Amino acid sequence: MMKSIYYNSLEHSLEQNKKTYVFSDEHLMKRFQDGDENAYETLVSRYKDKLHNFIYFFVGDKDLAEDLVQDTMVRLFTKKHYYKEVAKFSTWIYTIARNLSNSELRKRKNRKTFTISELSKDKSNYDLKDEKPGIERRLELKYDIEQIKITINKLSRTFRTVIILRDIEDLSYVDISKIEGVPVGTIKSRINRARLQLRRELKDLF
Template sequence: MTSHEYTDEELITQFQAGNESAYLELVERFKNRLFSFIYRFVGDVDLAEDLLQDTLVKVYTHKHSYREIAKFSTWIYTIAGNLARTELRKRRRRATFSMSALGLGGRELELPSTDHTPSKIHEGVQTEAAIQRALGQLPLHFRTVVILRDVQELSYDEISKIMKIPLGTVKSRVNRARLRLQEILSNLDENRRNKD
């Protein structure tokens, strides 16, 4: 039986029993998803990688904290989200965190495209930067739900467990977050047009 046949919950149980290869399998399964989640959250590649490493170290050292009453993905996203939020708060307190520091200033908003010509790829990069910039302007509680829902494509139920808020609150928060994101991107687009 290959490890792909095990569920995440079975793998963490095996790791709790001392099987280190189960841990490495979990790392393989989650590293890219979590990286994209954290990157969308903090907007910085190096910081996202550091926080991902912290998350995975925490899973290793606190493996017995996991109980099978929750999905493993809920647990690991909770750890990653908490670490990312804590880091952002720390940075905000130190007043060293700014979107300009992320090298995203002055980027334009373009809509996504499936065209892969060089100019379109360039536009794609710009769009991603604009989206990232707009995400950075969302309040943390809005940013978290929109990333969990639209980037990670988690269910409302799972988001509710990760954020420890009622299902109805998740739904209304996702709606408000999407509307706010749309508003921010429209303003960015309008600014760009005015500059042109």
């Protein structure tokens, strides 16, 4: 318990200042594999929001995204021994999240219950505050956030994944290539094509 408080308080104080951590994800994962459940809690607190953001844009449904984050964390707990330290923890966990989201979308597609109207159910989540400064505020005037969410969901799953991971989650090309399991060159090309498609879809909003 003390350990957990120590970890979390340390994490919190660090997060406030910089986005660097004392313990790397891989180190925490090693500790978790050795039976330290506090390390697991720390990993969950590090990744739950990031994964939620990624899955939310991927599936377009906030509640479903939360369920999938839960599934990912449960998978992390139950399959901890499958992780090998040769891979980055972040790419491993994003891969799990992507696979779970993909299979959920496939199930929904088969059931034919996934509609565009469903995607725009939780519009209230994207009400931006007026006091946002600079470029964000300026861009807000040009785009309808809801529109961009729908447009992202119009992209193919391959394009959607890479554009979310690159432009929203800010992952590197190398990390994305590991998550997707394809060469970096392919990822670069996919991102470029996805951006051009997004531009075509959104150019009327300019």
